Amino acid sequence: MRRIYPDITDNPDIAQAYAYPKGRPWLRLNMVASADGAAWLKGRSGGLSSSGDKRIFQVLRGLADVVVAGAATVRKEGYGPVKPRESWAEIREGRPEVPPIAVITRSLGFDLGDELFTEATSRTIVITCESAPHERRKEAARHCDLIVAGDEAVDMRRAVAELHARGLTWILCEGGPRVNAQLAAHDLVDELCLATSPMLVGGGAARILNGEPAQVTMDLSQVLEEEGVLFSRYTREQSQ
Structure with missing residues (x-):
């Protein structure tokens, strides 16, 4: 890998290249797209990815306090819990060994028995709204850290504020x-x-x-x- 802007450097340090600005909250989107702007191939982003993309993807997760994704992305991409990685030891010093996944959902329409909720090293967060089915909200609260932000739909400003209140200020959003x-x-x-x-x-x-x-x-x-x-x-x- 090489950096071609703002300068030319071979094999740049990826963690340094993507370091968060210190001393302030920061919300980062990470996406892959085709040259003509498509966000997926045959319904999933994996067909557009590369070995370099996968390396950067893992470093961005290691740098983040929390990884946010919509429920549709979690289902389509087959999300599991973030796994500890030895290479993250330095960039996660003083923080939990893995960031939690935070799932944004209005309906809570997923399997709460999935490993994302039962085997996560850092307890999974679910962000939903008041209109979500009451029984599903109660069930979700038994398996994850539940955040209710908004009435008929998830209020993104409130959702981000709730993450900040938990000390999760470096936010990585993986879509969709x-x-x-x-x-x-x-x-x-x-x-x-x-x-x-x-x-x-x-x-x-x-x-x-x-x-x-x-x-x-x-x-x-x-x-x-x-x-x-x-x-x-x-x-x-x-x-x-």
Whole structure:
């Protein structure tokens, strides 16, 4: 892997390249897309991924306080609990050995007996709303840390504030596109990490933001490259 912007460097330190800004909360989106903007291939992001993307994916998880994903992404991508990794020892010093997964869901329509809820090293968080079925909320509270944020739908501002209140201020969101769009529409996104695969997909795949309109102006902070895949890091303009 090499860095091609802002300077040219071979084999950059990935953890250093993606370090969070110290002393402030930060919400980062991490997504992969085809060259024509598709967020998945045959319904999953894995078909667009690469070995470099997988390495960066793991480092970004290790750097984060919490990993957020929508329920649809958790189901489609087959999420399990985050596993401890020896390579994270330094970047997670003073914190739990793994970040928890936080699942955003309005309906609580998933299997609470899944390993994501029963075998997580760091207790899984579920973020839902008042309209979620009452019995399902009670059941979920027995298996995870339950956050109720919003009435008819999850209020993203309240959800992020609740994570901050738990000391989880470095937030990594892995999608999907609808969750990303909601976060952007509520002006909550500080950074986008985007892997661009040298592939054309076409068809009906969503873009990495799919839903509410948003306009978030960002600066290109860094570009890495490996095997034709570009890894771009965009951050909020400093004036904002």
